Amino acid sequence: MKFRPTPTARGGFSLMEIIVAISILSILAATLAMRAGGMIEKGKTAKVVDLASTFKTVCATYHADVGGYAREYANSGKNNRRLSAKQNSTGWSGPYLESALTPGQNPFGGTIDLYDNVRTGNKIPGFDVDGDGSLDVRGDGNVLYLSEVPREAAEAIDASIDRDLNGAWNKRGRVRYKANRKELFILVYY
Numbered sequence: 001m002k003f004r005p006t007p008t009a010r011g012g013f014s015l016m017e018i019i020v021a022i023s024i025l026s027i028l029a030a031t032l033a034m035r036a037g038g039m040i041e042k043g044k045t046a047k048v049v050d051l052a053s054t055f056k057t058v059c060a061t062y063h064a065d066v067g068g069y070a071r072e073y074a075n076s077g078k079n080n081r082r083l084s085a086k087q088n089s090t091g092w093s094g095p096y097l098e099s100a101l102t103p104g105q106n107p108f109g110g111t112i113d114l115y116d117n118v119r120t121g122n123k124i125p126g127f128d129v130d131g132d133g134s135l136d137v138r139g140d141g142n143v144l145y146l147s148e149v150p151r152e153a154a155e156a157i158d159a160s161i162d163r164d165l166n167g168a169w170n171k172r173g174r175v176r177y178k179a180n181r182k183e184l185f186i187l188v189y190y
């Protein structure tokens with residue numbers, strides 16, 4: 001005896017089944033989108049941490065060669081691109097970067113500059129490297145400055161460089177952050 005489904009059983013999906021299926025699909029899509037978003041943000045913060053590490057090495061080399069601190073501003077003249085543009089300073093044996101620093105190297109779309117003074121054009125007073133509450137570096141030194149950095153990204157960068165320093169993460173250690181202006185400051189070399 002053959003079993004034959006009744007026409008009503010084969011008549012397509014019920015409204016409830018369609019609603020359930022759409023709900024499941026939209027939850028899946030949202031989860032995937034969130035994961036992708038998280039991965040993109042992680043990629044951006046990792047890029048900044050890598051850049052800080054590269055500049056640490058590069059600034060140390062420049063310091064050993066020339067005896068001072070280099071500045072490298074994105075989209076600037078030769079005098080402000082001392083790592084990438086040929087300089088006449090004694091001992092200069094660059095270029096120290098593969099190419100000049102450009103705003104495109106800020107993954108968050110803002111500006112990016114390497115300063116030769118830790119006060120970064122008086123945007124910050126200096127750095128409390130050991131996190132004891134008093135500033136340790138106030139003058140010469142190299143700071144990588146980035147604008148338009150979202151708070152979550154800044155916190156992730158801070159966590160990977162300053163690790164578990166006590167006190168306010170945005171004021172202590174080698175990474176400082178000004179939330180109102182979305183500005184990130186990383187002391188790369190001093």
Ligand SMILES: [Ca+2]
Nearest residue numbers: 128132134136
């Ligand atoms: Ca200190």
Ligand SMILES: [Ca+2]
Nearest residue numbers: 169172173175
């Ligand atoms: Ca910090």
